[in-house]
Amino acid sequence: MDDLELPFADAGAASERTGAPRDAFLIALGERVRLLRSRSGLTRRALSIASDVSERHLANLEQGVGNASILVLRAVSKALGCELAELLGDETAASPEWLLIRDLLRGRGEDELRRGRLALAELYExxxxxxxxxxxxxxxxxxxxxxxxxxxxxxxxxxxxxxxxxxxxxxxxxxxxxxxxxxxxxxxxxxxxxxxxxxxxxxxxxxxxxxxxxxxxxxxxxxxxxxxxxxxxxxxxxxxxxxxxxxxxxxxxxxxxxxxxxxxxxxxxxxxxxxxxxxxxxxxxxxxxxxxxxxxxxxxxxxxxxxxxxxxxxxx
Incomplete structure (x- = not known):
């Protein structure tokens, strides 16, 4: 829809004109959107229809060159069935306990994380x-x-x-x-x-x-x-x-x-x-x-x- 597309700056074109490097946050955001879309089994066209955001804007967003408005991000997160915080990558900052748990898990390999998940599952089962x-x-x-x-x-x-x-x-x-x-x-x-x-x-x-x-x-x-x-x-x-x-x-x-x-x-x-x-x-x-x-x-x-x-x- 038009009101979602207007605030979406074409950062890609600007970046190409100026030669400026892409923003690391936008690159990471684009990777999360692409991962969540793939995990949900949605094509870009299907996500476009579900979120009412154009495929061109979604392509820019996934490539890390689209500076999306909060309205666009909210529509995309809703279509992907996830919280906006998850899309932004800060879902574990809700409480001191979350932060402490996150610090314990940071930097650990898949095997260690799996053991931790199984231990928690056993604790709470x-x-x-x-x-x-x-x-x-x-x-x-x-x-x-x-x-x-x-x-x-x-x-x-x-x-x-x-x-x-x-x-x-x-x-x-x-x-x-x-x-x-x-x-x-x-x-x-x-x-x-x-x-x-x-x-x-x-x-x-x-x-x-x-x-x-x-x-x-x-x-x-x-x-x-x-x-x-x-x-x-x-x-x-x-x-x-x-x-x-x-x-x-x-x-x-x-x-x-x-x-x-x-x-x-x-x-x-x-x-x-x-x-x-x-x-x-x-x-x-x-x-x-x-x-x-x-x-x-x-x-x-x-x-x-x-x-x-x-x-x-x-x-x-």
């Missing part, structure tokens, strides 16, 4: 959560990873229920996923996703759950999944994801195959670090469905045995 966690296996990953196909086979093999979380979201919302996004927006979708996940955890002590690919982009929902489920990332290359989507009969990516592939690669790159937080990473690349299922079943059974032993030790 509800009674019995650890013992119940191993009974639920949640499959995460992009569309085309095999969550539905392998998940149904795995549930049958283990003798437990199979739950498609997208179907539960539609049940809770009373309409389809596309309608939720199109009519109600990303924030409403996350609320329905949260309710569906909470109900699934409450109703199914033992199940295989196929999680939506974008669930990892919401920290609260992803933490809930990690705490109450043994998670498995079904990993594949972008090319394999695309091939499987086409094999399922969805020909929409063919309309702009290169653009679709580029978007898919960006989404996978933006989410990989979160998918990588899963308890088990299982690469389905180059495997037939039968081979992938056999290997996945073996890996999960071994892992569940180990989880059960850890739970027994914890309870003792």
């Amino acid at each position: 509800e009674a019995g959560t650890r013992a119940a966690r191993g009974g639920r296996i949640a499959l995460i990953g992009l569309r085309g990873a095999g969550k539905s196909t392998l998940g149904a086979l795995l549930a049958q093999d283990l003798g437990v229920d199979f739950v498609e979380l997208n179907r539960e979201i539609e049940r809770v919302a009373g309409c389809g996923v596309q309608e939720i996004h199109g009519l109600l927006g990303a924030n409403a979708y996350r609320r329905y996703e949260r309710r569906a996940l909470e109900e699934t955890i409450q109703l199914y002590p033992d199940a295989v759950i196929a999680a939506p690919g974008g669930l990892v982009s919401d920290p609260a929902n992803f933490n809930l999944l990690l705490t109450h489920c043994y998670t498995v990332w079904l990993k594949a290359s972008p090319q394999e994801h695309m091939q499987r989507v086409l094999a399922q009969g969805d020909l929409r990516p063919m309309a702009a195959s290169q653009e679709a592939m580029d978007d898919l690669k960006r989404i996978l790159a933006g989410r990989s670090a979160f998918y990588g937080q899963a308890d088990l990473v299982f690469d389905t690349g180059g495997k037939t469905q039968e081979a992938a299922f056999a290997e996945l079943s073996d890996a999960v059974r071994v892992a569940l045995g180990q989880v059960s032993k850890q739970s027994a030790m914890h309870m003792n």
Whole structure:
């Protein structure tokens, strides 16, 4: 909309004319916007429509050459389903305790941060959560990873229920996923996703759950999944994801195959670090469905045995 575009200075053109270096804050802001967009699975055009900010202005913002007004940033953060503070990169300055925790975590590697997260999860988890966690296996990953196909086979093999979380979201919302996004927006979708996940955890002590690919982009929902489920990332290359989507009969990516592939690669790159937080990473690349299922079943059974032993030790 015009009132959002007018305060948006074309800093890129000015920078090119003067030869002045780009501002470090704007560069970091642009990187966060691009990362959050990829993590949410939105193309720049989709974000433009959701935020009512032009693609040109979004491109400038992501490249760190657009000096956006606060109204533009507020519209973008709302469309991305995040707080404005998160977009600006200062979400951990809300209290002295946050600042002290942040200082303890600053500069630590991924392994140390993971141990810290698991320790906090254990500290705050509800009674019995650890013992119940191993009974639920949640499959995460992009569309085309095999969550539905392998998940149904795995549930049958283990003798437990199979739950498609997208179907539960539609049940809770009373309409389809596309309608939720199109009519109600990303924030409403996350609320329905949260309710569906909470109900699934409450109703199914033992199940295989196929999680939506974008669930990892919401920290609260992803933490809930990690705490109450043994998670498995079904990993594949972008090319394999695309091939499987086409094999399922969805020909929409063919309309702009290169653009679709580029978007898919960006989404996978933006989410990989979160998918990588899963308890088990299982690469389905180059495997037939039968081979992938056999290997996945073996890996999960071994892992569940180990989880059960850890739970027994914890309870003792």
